[in-house]
Amino acid sequence: MSSLVKCPHCGLRPREEFTIRGEVPTPRPAAGADESVWFDHVYLRDNPRGQHREYWHHSGGCRRWLVLDRNTVTHETGDVVDASTLKSEGRA
Amino acid sequence: MRDFPLNNVSPFATMPDGQAHGAIHIAPVRTGFVFHVLGQATGTIDQTRQQQLQKMMDAIAPDLGGELRVLSPGQWFWVGENDVSQGRFGEIAGQLPGEFALSDQTHGRVRLRVTGARVCDVLAKGVMIDLDEGIFGVGQSAMTQIGHIGAMVTRLDRDSFEITVLRSFADSLWHELHHMAAEFNGPHS
Numbered sequence A: 001m002s003s004l005v006k007c008p009h010c011g012l013r014p015r016e017e018f019t020i021r022g023e024v025p026t027p028r029p030a031a032g033a034d035e036s037v038w039f040d041h042v043y044l045r046d047n048p049r050g051q052h053r054e055y056w057h058h059s060g061g062c063r064r065w066l067v068l069d070r071n072t073v074t075h076e077t078g079d080v081v082d083a084s085t086l087k088s089e090g091r092a
Numbered sequence B: 001m002r003d004f005p006l007n008n009v010s011p012f013a014t015m016p017d018g019q020a021h022g023a024i025h026i027a028p029v030r031t032g033f034v035f036h037v038l039g040q041a042t043g044t045i046d047q048t049r050q051q052q053l054q055k056m057m058d059a060i061a062p063d064l065g066g067e068l069r070v071l072s073p074g075q076w077f078w079v080g081e082n083d084v085s086q087g088r089f090g091e092i093a094g095q096l097p098g099e100f101a102l103s104d105q106t107h108g109r110v111r112l113r114v115t116g117a118r119v120c121d122v123l124a125k126g127v128m129i130d131l132d133e134g135i136f137g138v139g140q141s142a143m144t145q146i147g148h149i150g151a152m153v154t155r156l157d158r159d160s161f162e163i164t165v166l167r168s169f170a171d172s173l174w175h176e177l178h179h180m181a182a183e184f185n186g187p188h189s
């Protein structure tokens, strides 16, 4: 087993239980925003070196979408929260 | 509510109970029920809500018994040992408050039991959770995977586990578990 991820609902689980969707592009543009802003939001990614926020789906466990802090250099994972918390904070 | 009858047939029907004398016993659970309870999706597993739901269940269906096994925030499996008729299921589903939906998964999620002194050594080959008793104690359940097959693992006792798996994966898992247990059961047991 490789990296362990602490799911807020299920506890420590190996990464094999998860499906990774990719970067959390925030903030989400307004519905009527310019097409280029939406293009950027939907298609363009920064691929940063260091801290990175990603959507992970706990497909082999609770099946909730999570948001995970990961360091792209060390692969260390930090905060893991349920993705719905971003919605309530207006950050998704 | 479905408008056609479901015919529950065990996926293990033709399999002989061949390891009755082995150190690890793997057996299908052929009776009882599995109901999927869906509540409001929230961002956290709410223990208070679960206790309230358990009270409602006890009031609505004291004949069923059984327990709630948490699957995800706002989702549970209600599992018990008594057989439930489809008419009775309809009554119960109708009596639960509107915020909960009930789905009879007795045909879709099948159960099997794995028991024996070395059962943790067998399961550790595939399950993705720590089976140490201090971490995963008696009565606890976890939705996880056994190899690539998604399954709910419940600790019934120190050396006894119940595994709930989707019916279509049950046969594969059955064979996988026998492979995992083979070193403890020997070729002729």
Ligand SMILES: [Zn+2]
Binding pocket: A007, A008, A009, A010, A011, A058, A061, A062, A063, A064
């Ligand atoms: Zn989870």
